[in-house]
Amino acid sequence: MSGISKRFPGVLANDAVDFTVAPGEIHALLGENGAGKSTLVKMIYGVMRPDAGVMQFNGAPFAPSKPAQARDAGVGMVFQHFSLFEALTVAENVALGVPPELARGDLNDRVAQISHDYGLPLDPRRAVGDLSVGERQRVEIVRALLQSPSLLIMDEPTSVLTPQEVERLFETLNRLRSEGCSVLYISHKLDEVKTLCDHATILRGGRVVAHCQPAQESAASMAELMLGERLVPAQRAQSADAGPVRLRADGLELASESPFGVGLRGLSFEARGGEILGVAGVAGNGQDAMIQALLGERTLGSGRIELDGVDVTTDGPSVRRQRGLCGTPEERLGHAAVPSFSLTENTLLSARERQHLAPSQLINPAAAADFAQQVIQTFGVKTPSAETYAASLSGGNLQKFVVGREVLQTPEVYVVCQPTWGVDAHAAAMIRQALVDMAARGTAVIVISQDLDELLEISTRIGALYLGQMSDTIDAADASAQKLGEMMLGAAAV
Numbered sequence: 001m002s003g004i005s006k007r008f009p010g011v012l013a014n015d016a017v018d019f020t021v022a023p024g025e026i027h028a029l030l031g032e033n034g035a036g037k038s039t040l041v042k043m044i045y046g047v048m049r050p051d052a053g054v055m056q057f058n059g060a061p062f063a064p065s066k067p068a069q070a071r072d073a074g075v076g077m078v079f080q081h082f083s084l085f086e087a088l089t090v091a092e093n094v095a096l097g098v099p100p101e102l103a104r105g106d107l108n109d110r111v112a113q114i115s116h117d118y119g120l121p122l123d124p125r126r127a128v129g130d131l132s133v134g135e136r137q138r139v140e141i142v143r144a145l146l147q148s149p150s151l152l153i154m155d156e157p158t159s160v161l162t163p164q165e166v167e168r169l170f171e172t173l174n175r176l177r178s179e180g181c182s183v184l185y186i187s188h189k190l191d192e193v194k195t196l197c198d199h200a201t202i203l204r205g206g207r208v209v210a211h212c213q214p215a216q217e218s219a220a221s222m223a224e225l226m227l228g229e230r231l232v233p234a235q236r237a238q239s240a241d242a243g244p245v246r247l248r249a250d251g252l253e254l255a256s257e258s259p260f261g262v263g264l265r266g267l268s269f270e271a272r273g274g275e276i277l278g279v280a281g282v283a284g285n286g287q288d289a290m291i292q293a294l295l296g297e298r299t300l301g302s303g304r305i306e307l308d309g310v311d312v313t314t315d316g317p318s319v320r321r322q323r324g325l326c327g328t329p330e331e332r333l334g335h336a337a338v339p340s341f342s343l344t345e346n347t348l349l350s351a352r353e354r355q356h357l358a359p360s361q362l363i364n365p366a367a368a369a370d371f372a373q374q375v376i377q378t379f380g381v382k383t384p385s386a387e388t389y390a391a392s393l394s395g396g397n398l399q400k401f402v403v404g405r406e407v408l409q410t411p412e413v414y415v416v417c418q419p420t421w422g423v424d425a426h427a428a429a430m431i432r433q434a435l436v437d438m439a440a441r442g443t444a445v446i447v448i449s450q451d452l453d454e455l456l457e458i459s460t461r462i463g464a465l466y467l468g469q470m471s472d473t474i475d476a477a478d479a480s481a482q483k484l485g486e487m488m489l490g491a492a493a494v
């Protein structure tokens with residue numbers, strides 16, 4: 001790519017970027033949230049056209065106007081969010097995503113062959129709805145590999161994987177490298193980048209600011225290159241001694257919304273003021289249902305939820321928020337935020353009562369704008385203004401906004417799912433610190449996360465969600481990734 005620029009209203013997302021990926025290398029694209037990484041790869045994959053600059057692919061001029069053209073030229077991409085139909089089988093899903101000539105004949109055999117060759121175990125005849133998140137990612141990878149790409153783009157591939165699945169993925173990527181396929185790898189997990197990647201290009205504010213060889217750097221030195229300044233490690237406050245029980249969930253039953261999902265099957269736990277209760281679990285074990293049940297978004301089949309000793313089981317989300325129970329669900333775009341609302345409008349979704357943004361049922365726009373501004377400033381959300389649509393923020397910046405919006409409401413109980421998903425190292429440290437500080441002020445914080453390092457770092461106690469039930473919890477001081485991995489697969493906590 002030479003001199004590639006892309007402008008959005010109020011933002012120069014890519015500014016005269018020169019960028020080269022060599023054959024057979026795993027090349028990391030690094031940068032803090034909003035640095036312009038997704039924009040750059042979307043142009044390579046034909047999702048967007050550059051405003052200026054030229055691209056070449058395998059020596060030939062390259063200007064894809066849609067993803068199908070990029071795929072024909074040999075570019076494959078695996079997105080953070082999978083685009084699969086749950087009711088269809090693996091092979092049927094693959095058939096939908098490849099050109100008709102490739103979809104003919106017995107796709108089952110070819111899918112089985114590729115998954116065998118690349119160490120991506122998959123049964124082509126199984127329904128995608130029955131697969132784990134890691135297996136779904138494999139479907140996407142196999143689909144990309146069927147077209148024999150010479151460049152495979154992966155956007156934050158490991159954020160949804162268990163440690164064992166990450167190892168497996170790296171074996172597959174190493175195998176692709178040895179065959180001459182290039183991999184363009186976007187990640188905020190700098191330790192992984194150090195292990196896996198041959199080269200890295202670092203973007204800051206849309207410009208290329210550095211190149212490095214990750215093996216010769218440390219996670220801290222790469223973070224510094226991204227930020228342009230030294231990363232100051234967060235100062236951890238000591239959590240206060242665990243106080244009284246603030247949230248009690250007893251025997252929660254809730255059917256899953258999707259025919260393939262897992263609901264809650266008798267979920268019980270307590271969270272005390274001053275502690276961070278970490279909830280580990282492989283994705284798809286009831287995490288969505290858990291947060292919906294706690295926030296009051298859906299009516300329980302049975303069970304009881306108490307907030308500071310008061311039964312709130314039949315209260316809706318607004319009443320629970322007024323009483324001090326706030327939360328941030330996993331899906332930031334569409335659940336935590338309305339994509340086509342501005343950030344100001346998005347504050348009204350969850351902060352209306354506690355921040356008095358709509359006194360006597362009439363919205364006070366100035367108060368909403370002030371609160372949005374406060375979140376933007378406190379949490380370093382990069383956005384042209386508070387009037388920008390949520391959908392146009394980079395993933396990490398929207399994540400900072402939807403977490404910050406709740407944290408600044410100083411709830412009594414805070415439930416959050418994947419609090420630092422897609423957030424750069426600097427902002428992740430800040431969010432974790434905010435959670436620790438919240439607990440120190442006496443809030444009961446419940447963190448549902450697949451990031452075990454995160455849970456081990458900030459939790460007081462950790463339990464695992466497995467098939468809609470919570471395991472016994474263990475003190476974080478006695479926990480290890482190994483132990484938690486076993487609990488996530490249903491082993492007892494002792």
Ligand SMILES: Nc1ncnc2c1ncn2[C@@H]1O[C@H](COP(=O)(O)OP(=O)(O)OP(=O)(O)O)[C@@H](O)[C@H]1O
Binds near residue numbers: 032033424
């Ligand atoms: N469709 C869009 N409309 C308006 N602005 C956009 C759009 N897409 C991206 N931007 C802006 O362009 C800039 C770069 O965003 P981009 O998504 O490329 O960043 P990123 O490096 O991928 O960030 P993250 O790590 O948070 O995913 C951001 O300021 C973002 O708000």
